[in-house]
Amino acid sequence: MEHMTEHISTPFTAESTAAQVVAGIDLTGRRAVVTGGASGIGVETARALAGAGADVTLAVRDIAAGQRAAAEITADTGNGRVVVAPLDLTDRASVAAFTANWDGPLHVLVNNAGVMATPHTRTADGWELQFATNHLGHFALTRGLHRALASEGARVVSVSSSAHLWSPVLFEDVHFTERPYDPWLAYSQSKTANVLFAVEATRRWEADGITVNSLMPGAIETNLQRHLAEEELRQLRSVLEARGMRWKTPQQGAATSVLVATSPLLEGVGGRYFEDCAEALPHQPGTSRGVAAHALDPETAARLWEVSEKILAG
Template identity: 60%
Template sequence: MARFTSGFTATSTASEVLEGVDLRGKSAVVTGASSGIGVETARALAGAGAHVVLAVRDVRAGRRAAEDIAHTHPGVTLEVRALDLADLSSVKRFTEGWSGPLHLLINNAGIMMTPELRTSQGWELQFATNHLGHFALALGLHAGLLESGDARIVSVSSSGHGMSDIVYEDLFFERRAYDPGQAYGQSKTANVLFAVEASRRWATEGITANAVMPGGIWTNLQRHWEPQALADTKAYVAEAGIAMKTPAQGAATSVLAAASPLLHGVGGLYLEDCQQAEMVEEIINGTHGVRAYALDPENAGQLWTRSAELLRAS
């Protein structure tokens, strides 16, 4: 089967991808929508007519983002609701407070390369936030997605998934030394596997899911990096001539997966630069390609089962 291509590129912006797309009457939830690619994803969806809920940990920051979006697109309908993905009680309050159909769920929020931190359940924070929180959110919103009759989930992953497959025997670094890069990579692999299994389970219900790699973008996501490592990375990127994206360009692949007619009924893909990524043995230039383990159906099914067990035991 030929790889999916869209006609858009790495330099396309979210608004360009949605030009001519009418989302009036559609509802969307965007997690982590107060900054970075999250706010640009929300801006583009709202500009196309969707009613957008900004699901954010910092409500004040979310309100500022909503005001900025409304300034760009007067007359849009926006809501700001509290959501802390590392706190399952917060996720539960959010999902129990939802009523009516949900057409678009953009699992965008994430943390990266944090120090070793744990949730109240003892779960490693990056895996808990980036994967388990979004997993619980999607399960809790399943009825709304089903009610829409034609729903899409976007799981924002990263080329960082190349740093680690899922280590089932030690998900939370209880027996091995904590490594922030491996922890991040494992959580981003989980984001891809979630899209694979969600599509397998729910496609017959009219719900599809795809994973996306936004591209190289300097945002608040890098705030936990060791300063010298961040400076060295920026120097390498500049020397190698690697093109970094603006947040609006980074959001393009997310909104393509969320709303482009080109992906109607299509699920289980890993997209980058508005195209389906090539499967590779090693991530190219740190940004391109998808590892086979992240798309493996057996791996995806195993992760879903393990994740559901963790939620039930919490």
């Protein structure tokens, strides 16, 4: 398709909020799922979607926190169709139960939940925690919801990070069984996987009316950083600032997710990576901006899909 080669820009910027991005868009009758929808940019993404009239499901590990968030969103938006469902992305049975319980079409899936720079942890299946949560859990969830997504055409949002610039997916050792564990490299490869997933899922599912895009929300202080010591957080701030990154509010951080989920400018567009409410340019060395070639490579994306299927079948 001709339009697929054009670089997508929008009237919105790094300063835009989720509410501004969705203003004027009517999502009445549309159904959305936001993973990790109880806090951080997840709750702001859910709030913006609910504010535009969507039926929103917060897919969360902590049900009590999810219910508090849902009540707050309903009070805020007047939308009573905000519900909570349990989902633990590291638990195959939990993901399978969520997809089995889903009934009817799904129009927007925001794969937002994530962990960052965790201490070395393995899941019950022996998988490295960050790859398991950030990539494999969302991969299994999205595949399990394929029929619901395909029934009326849907958008899937894969929340990545500029950290994808620091590491490709190391297929030889994705779970750090051979190499020493590095929390940042583990995080980075999982975020590269989020971009590659959007590339291959779009290729496979575009004919079903499903498009998948990835994005970098920006630098936002949320409980995602809960595993960092104060000193590490200080270092992270100074590195990001040195690379020209400004901190965003959670409302600004959710804007690119909401844009990718709802903007008419992205109709039929998939397999791309966005930042600051526009499609990212190729990575500029020395900065934290742009998208790495290793994250958009179609052959790597196809390989990741096959490897992920194998891991999940194992």
